[in-house]
Amino acid sequence: MQNLNIMIVGVGGQGTLLASRILGAVALKKNYDVKVSEVHGMSQRGGSVVTYVRLGDKIHSPLVEKGEADIIISFEQLESMRWAEYLRCGGKFIVNEQKIDPMPVIIGKAKYPEKIIEKIKENCRKTIVVDALSIAKKCGNIKTVNTVLLGVLAKSTQIEKEVWLESLKETVPSKFLDVNLKAFEEGYSLQAQ
Amino acid sequence: MKKLMLGNEAVARGAYEAGVTVATAYPGTPSTEITETIAANYDNIYSEWSPNEKVALEVAIGASIAGARSICSMKHVGLNVAADPLFTVSYTGVNGGLVIVVADDPGMHSSQNEQDSRFYARSAKVPMLEPSDSQECKDFVKKALEISEEFDCPVILRLSTRISHSQSLVELGEKEDYKLKDYKKDFNKYVMMPAMARKRHVEVEKRMARLREFAENTSLNKIEWGSKDIGVITSGIAYQYAKEAFGDVSYLKLGMVYPLPEKLIREFSGKVKKLYVVEELEPFFENQIKKMGIEVTGKELLPAIGELSANIIKEKVLGEKVEINAAINEAIPVRPPVMCPGCPHRGTFYVLKKLKLTVNGDIGCYTLGALPPNESMDTCVCMGASIGMAHGMEKARGRDFSRKTVAVIGDSTFIHSGITGLIDIVYNKGNSTIIVLDNSITGMTGHQENPTTGFTIKGEPTRQVDLVKLANAIGIDRVRVADPFNLKEFEKIVKEEVEADEPSLIIAQRPCALLKRSVNFKGPLKISSEKCRKCKVCMTIGCPAIVDKGSSIEINDALCVGCELCTKVCRFDAIEKAGADCAKS
Numbered sequence: 001m002q003n004l005n006i007m008i009v010g011v012g013g014q015g016t017l018l019a020s021r022i023l024g025a026v027a028l029k030k031n032y033d034v035k036v037s038e039v040h041g042m043s044q045r046g047g048s049v050v051t052y053v054r055l056g057d058k059i060h061s062p063l064v065e066k067g068e069a070d071i072i073i074s075f076e077q078l079e080s081m082r083w084a085e086y087l088r089c090g091g092k093f094i095v096n097e098q099k100i101d102p103m104p105v106i107i108g109k110a111k112y113p114e115k116i117i118e119k120i121k122e123n124c125r126k127t128i129v130v131d132a133l134s135i136a137k138k139c140g141n142i143k144t145v146n147t148v149l150l151g152v153l154a155k156s157t158q159i160e161k162e163v164w165l166e167s168l169k170e171t172v173p174s175k176f177l178d179v180n181l182k183a184f185e186e187g188y189s190l191q192a193q
Numbered sequence: 194m195k196k197l198m199l200g201n202e203a204v205a206r207g208a209y210e211a212g213v214t215v216a217t218a219y220p221g222t223p224s225t226e227i228t229e230t231i232a233a234n235y236d237n238i239y240s241e242w243s244p245n246e247k248v249a250l251e252v253a254i255g256a257s258i259a260g261a262r263s264i265c266s267m268k269h270v271g272l273n274v275a276a277d278p279l280f281t282v283s284y285t286g287v288n289g290g291l292v293i294v295v296a297d298d299p300g301m302h303s304s305q306n307e308q309d310s311r312f313y314a315r316s317a318k319v320p321m322l323e324p325s326d327s328q329e330c331k332d333f334v335k336k337a338l339e340i341s342e343e344f345d346c347p348v349i350l351r352l353s354t355r356i357s358h359s360q361s362l363v364e365l366g367e368k369e370d371y372k373l374k375d376y377k378k379d380f381n382k383y384v385m386m387p388a389m390a391r392k393r394h395v396e397v398e399k400r401m402a403r404l405r406e407f408a409e410n411t412s413l414n415k416i417e418w419g420s421k422d423i424g425v426i427t428s429g430i431a432y433q434y435a436k437e438a439f440g441d442v443s444y445l446k447l448g449m450v451y452p453l454p455e456k457l458i459r460e461f462s463g464k465v466k467k468l469y470v471v472e473e474l475e476p477f478f479e480n481q482i483k484k485m486g487i488e489v490t491g492k493e494l495l496p497a498i499g500e501l502s503a504n505i506i507k508e509k510v511l512g513e514k515v516e517i518n519a520a521i522n523e524a525i526p527v528r529p530p531v532m533c534p535g536c537p538h539r540g541t542f543y544v545l546k547k548l549k550l551t552v553n554g555d556i557g558c559y560t561l562g563a564l565p566p567n568e569s570m571d572t573c574v575c576m577g578a579s580i581g582m583a584h585g586m587e588k589a590r591g592r593d594f595s596r597k598t599v600a601v602i603g604d605s606t607f608i609h610s611g612i613t614g615l616i617d618i619v620y621n622k623g624n625s626t627i628i629v630l631d632n633s634i635t636g637m638t639g640h641q642e643n644p645t646t647g648f649t650i651k652g653e654p655t656r657q658v659d660l661v662k663l664a665n666a667i668g669i670d671r672v673r674v675a676d677p678f679n680l681k682e683f684e685k686i687v688k689e690e691v692e693a694d695e696p697s698l699i700i701a702q703r704p705c706a707l708l709k710r711s712v713n714f715k716g717p718l719k720i721s722s723e724k725c726r727k728c729k730v731c732m733t734i735g736c737p738a739i740v741d742k743g744s745s746i747e748i749n750d751a752l753c754v755g756c757e758l759c760t761k762v763c764r765f766d767a768i769e770k771a772g773a774d775c776a777k778s
């Protein structure tokens with residue numbers, strides 16, 4: 001198969017790591033070679049975070065570089081803008097509508113850019129905008145934002161739904177499984193509409 | 194069975210499979226998960242968080258000499274702290290195999306410098322291995338232990354952030370049945386006094402010669418022939434980037450990065466038209482290869498600063514420009530890390546800023562107090578430095594200056610290397626005020642227990658260091674314990690202590706907001722639009738949950754935990770519990 005380069009971007013603390021773990025489990029089930037590069041440490045404290053996931057027959061570098069991502073899942077609007085140039089021509093952008101002000105904006109040293117979604121859409125025709133926070137709240141746990149977005153991603157790949165569900169079951173702690181399965185379904189069915 | 198593992202998890206697995214029974218470490222990104230994984234998964238291995246890397250290595254050396262296979266892990270700067278035992282354990286050698294894992298951080302994702310650890314192998318005269326993915330992480334731990342025992346020396350395993358924190362596939366193996374080796378008293382080998390050390394140094398040099406021979410033939414170093422127009426000598430993560438960038442050329446992949454296999458390098462270079470060295474950070478291979486009289490290109494083209502990547506190699510070496518399409522041309526505000534909502538350090542820095550003190554900082558989550566809006570930290574050098582530096586400032590500029598100066602240091606950092614600095618102040622008649630930011634955990638590296646928390650790495654209760662008694666015992670009479678969220682009281686105490694003409698210790702005690710066992714916040718707050726006068730005082734505490742919406746100040750309920758620090762600075766009682774219309778409970 002052709003290599004598939006996925007990036008998960010967001011703000012430290014938003015749960016991007018769990019999403020990449022589940023992606024890794026999916027790759028393993030499909031017998032692909034896979035590398036997942038994560039960010040630990042300093043930036044996890046509310047900084048800009050990025051995870052790279054690469055699947056294929058043989059993967060060398062764990063990094064996805066500018067212009068190389070087939071899919072970017074962004075957990076936050078400003079972060080989608082920051083990483084936009086990593087998307088390849090014709091790649092797919094999954095953007096969560098949530099906004100989190102970075103400190104320069106909070107203290108009035110910078111402005112949170114306007115009309116980000118429009119700008120992203122101008123650049124990338126295959127943009128899917130999701131209000132994952134509202135969906136997660138509706139499901140009963142705002143921490144399932146990541147699983148909602150994963151559901152949207154799952155629908156955009158060729159990989160069978162069962163594989164995603166099995167991986168979810170293996171990765172998510174059992175007491176949070178039901179709410180996560182629900183959130184996944186919500187994300188998965190979203191795009192069909 | 195294949196499993197997806199972080200490089201760090203694979204190192205832990207390798208230790209387990211190789212029969213390691215003692216694992217020590219002081220946490221440090223990107224090395225931390227090695228010992229966390231061991232503690233969580235492999236009960237037959239004794240594991241510990243040591244107070245610092247020096248102690249960690251000494252414990253591992255003791256275990257090795259006593260006959261066990263042992264592993265000691267740290268980040269790159271940790272090896273500076275452990276350098277003293279390192280240089281001499283090179284002389285004593287080992288009994289059971291000893292691996293020292295050191296994780297470099299090119300690009301400084303979470304570090305204060307990007308030193309290249311390979312120089313330690315060279316100066317301490319110990320072999321160093323460097324894996325290029327998780328499978329090799331596991332395999333190389335075993336190899337390192339074998340080399341350690343065969344050559345009677347410690348072996349360093351060098352990782353880097355992208356190896357430690359990338360997951361890739363690992364084939365799991367069986368656990369080896371390793372028997373504890375006999376312990377034999379041997380003072381000629383283990384007591385390094387001048388007479389014995391002189392003899393051991395001769396052994397070290399002989400060992401180096403044997404290791405050089407070994408490097409020529411080991412399967413750790415291998416040639417992959419492709420097109421011979423280009424030959425690339427590389428190792429570790431740089432190998433993966435090179436494969437991606439050069440494609441089908443010839444590679445000499447070094448798994449053993451010190452000592453180098455000179456004959457193999459000559460053979461390889463003789464068969465390729467153009468020779469490159471691709472290595473992250475310093476020209477470590479390059480300079481040695483040039484010294485062999487071999488023509489090679491490396492750092493003329495490639496940067497010695499920061500991380501490499503496939504695109505950097507393509508651009509700098511092959512002259513290929515990578516095309517980028519979907520770029521948005523607009524200034525994008527940066528998003529630096531911030532103290533979490535509810536972070537106890539926020540109270541401390543609010544007060545320090547208000548008092549306009551010179552603050553000698555240290556390393557931990559609280560270093561974020563140097564950034565806007567707090568901007569109340571003047572220095573940060575290395576773990577423990579804050580205390581000695583405050584003392585140095587007083588000695589340089591006198592008592593008036595030191596009345597406006599403090600040092601701040603986290604609980605883990607204080608235990609790591611703050612205590613000796615404090616003793617220096619007492620002994621040498623200083624008057625500094627030291628604030629220990631006791632959040633009951635090692636926060637920055639992701640919540641490790643430490644000697645002040647009362648729990649071991651396995652979560653078992655243990656004796657807790659009593660900071661008050663400790664300070665008293667070394668001669669500090671003025672010790673104050675205060676809650677940094679009690680802003681008025683905290684401010685008063687800081688003012689009193691900087692004025693006092695003797696050393697003093699303030700213990701700012703409040704648990705990390707993420708510490709589940711101690712924290713019980715009541716949930717998000719909101720700002721009443723009737724009561725709020727938009728004075729924006731609440732914004733000066735620098736909480737990421739408080740947002741200026743232009744027409745109103747609002748609290749982001751997805752971020753707010755309800756720590757109530759903002760309610761203490763609001764003069765109009767405008768901040769209340771979300772969901773309840775009445776005043777705050």
Ligand SMILES: Cc1ncc(C[n+]2csc(CCOP(=O)(O)OP(=O)(O)O)c2C)c(N)n1
Nearest residue numbers: 221271556557558603604605606635636637
């Ligand atoms: C010699 C050395 N070892 C390890 C580290 C990694 N490190 C940075 S901060 C820190 C611990 C911080 O804990 P603490 O002092 O309790 O402060 P907190 O983050 O909890 O506020 C560690 C282990 C380092 N920078 N230097």
